[in-house]
Amino acid sequence: MPPLKVSYLKNVPPIQKELKLSSVRFLQILDEQGNCNEKIKPKISESTLREWYKLMVLTRKTDEKLFVLQRQGRISTFAQVKGQEASQIGSVGALQKEDWIVQAFRETAAMLMRGVPPKNIMAYYGGDGRGSVYPEGTNMLPIAIPVGSQIPHAVGIAWGMKLKKEKNVCLVYFGDGATSEGDFHEAMNFAGVFQLPCIFVCQNNQWAISVPRARQTASASIAQKAVAYGFEGIQVDGNDVFAVYAATQQAVQKARVGKGPTLIECYTYRLADHTTSDDAKRYRDEKEVAAWIKKDPLVRFKKYLEKKKIWNTKYEEAIQKEIEGIVERNVQEYENMGVPPVEYLFNHMYKEMPPALKEQLAYIKQFERKKE
């Protein structure tokens, strides 16, 4: 998709009361009822809209299937993405293939959009390292579980791009919880000082496991933290795929011409538990969850597409069936992968295996069953 003109950000709608904002701008284009502010909506082709919708459904279905597989003991702990699909699809949509994505651990939609097959996600959470081997040219780092640890990695990649005088950008995902980590501060500061082509996308889903957003920071918004590091921050409705796309598009264009980083706070909500080991009912008010279900990004986007006569029940049935087939096929492919060789535990940490690891590998090899 060619870069868009970004004048629409000058006409942002008035700040919403419920979002307690500070000096940073807030952007919403598509509201909960699927009403679109056409004046500021970026131009997106119908085929792209269909693709995005299909990706949202694929993400939802994959997410649901992963959950069931976990409850059946077929994969281990994983984090559901339900509710954050628009934040990821809108932001990946603004990137080119050559750009890099650095993920945390809830980026199922971003992975699928980048072409990582569902079976890779299943394998990763099934404890198989081969799940992190993405198709050639995916330009996406593997899942990073330690909170915030991936943000400096992204800044490193962006710095490399700048040193090599490339026109690419690096986009990194993290949550509201990560903004309280030292890694976040160091990465933001570095990116600001060196004016790196890095786009920081904070998916503020209101809860860092059981820590609510109000306890995460005394700042009125997460986006305003960018001001302290000397670059722009913007808060967007993270359940509005157009707003996320528009903000990311602007940030990408800026980064490509050497004007440095941007922090985008996607104001969204985690509709599921933190992970399959969590029970959010213990700390979250059901009324709060119910209110956010009404803002579901998938439902909102569907309403818009219906108004535009792109979506109807027949279309829905067709893609549901197609996607169900894709997901089931991936489950089978995952379960037919077999066990990875023991070397897999050792091979990918260092370019050259250190002596201690070599020794451990030789030791563990003794216990491998002999094939006759």
Add this chain to the structure above:
Amino acid sequence: MVFVFNFPDVGEGLTEGTVVKWLVKQGDNVKKDQIIAEIETAKAVVEIPTPKTGKIITLHYKAGEIVKVGQPLVTIEEQESALQKKIPEIKTEEKKVEKATGKASMAEKAGGVVGFLEEEQKVIAPKQKIHIERREQGMLFGKGKEIAKQSIDAPKIGFESYGKVLQIPLSSVRTAIAQHLSQSWQTIPHVMHYDEADVTELWNVREKEKKVAEKKNIKLTFLPFIIRACIAAFKDNPYLNSSLDETNRIIVVKNYYNIGFAVDAPQGLLVPVIKKADDKSVLELAAEIQTLAEKARDKKLSPEDMSGGTFTITNIGSVGGLAATPIINSPEAAILGLYRILDKPVVRNGKIEIRKILPLTISFDHRILDGAQAAKFMNALKEHLEDPDRLLVDLS
């Protein structure tokens, strides 16, 4: 085709869950991924979806019962779906396997389970056939490793095919005993040293003092005397009252004597501990033994009552047997076993006499102690038991 769904670890490192309720009953038809049960774990109440479409044959637990991770939760008579039939064939290089099993299954071809499979065949041939069949049908989910594990575990649930069985869930006490004793037996190299003590004199003392004690409502058994004799014997043999700290390569010799004694409580074996036993007289020990044993039988022992032991005594004499091989109460260094006192003919001063003989065993940790040290301890113990005057000094 029968499929057994084992309760998975639905959290991180869970070991068990309690069935809150079943949403299906025996005979119901279920569809793949349909929620069949709610199970409460240490983390949350979770809904469990069935991995297979078919008819419910057995719900292995009732609501309220505890299910351990890895144990059968539900058995399903499977209905093959179109998708399952269409599993793509994967080319194999394991030609020999095909010979061995007649026809290599899907899972084997995917690699990784060949070794397991052959081993299984040797050990559990009749059962294994079922698993092979299931694999050929592509019925078992999971990767090679999981399939192999399930198959190895599976014979546990096959007892019913030979006759009626009763399935008793392990109680929490039984579970704790099982874990603790397995750990002791597997980590400590045990040696058992056997001897006999002539306790005729002690028998007479106890008969006499028993009446005095009764007036104070104290039941005087041999145990307090034996505890005192042990403590006396520890003085020259301190390693019997020690622990091994393997990580730091230290033997920790304790200068305090907290003596545990095994109680056969209704819920299982419990070991209450008498703290600072060396500061207590025979009568004080007798009173405390009585109190702790009653608490054990009334399920009133606190964790505090059972912790901090340095040495344990187990007495099977009241039930019977000549000797046994008691397992050390880890991390202690040894355990003393007492058996039934018998009238035995012994040679004393060139004549045969009938004497009261107490069989004794000491099981010791050979990492800490050698046989000679254990024998010296036993000799010292015998000396004190055979000459009760030395113990009587403390009797108040």
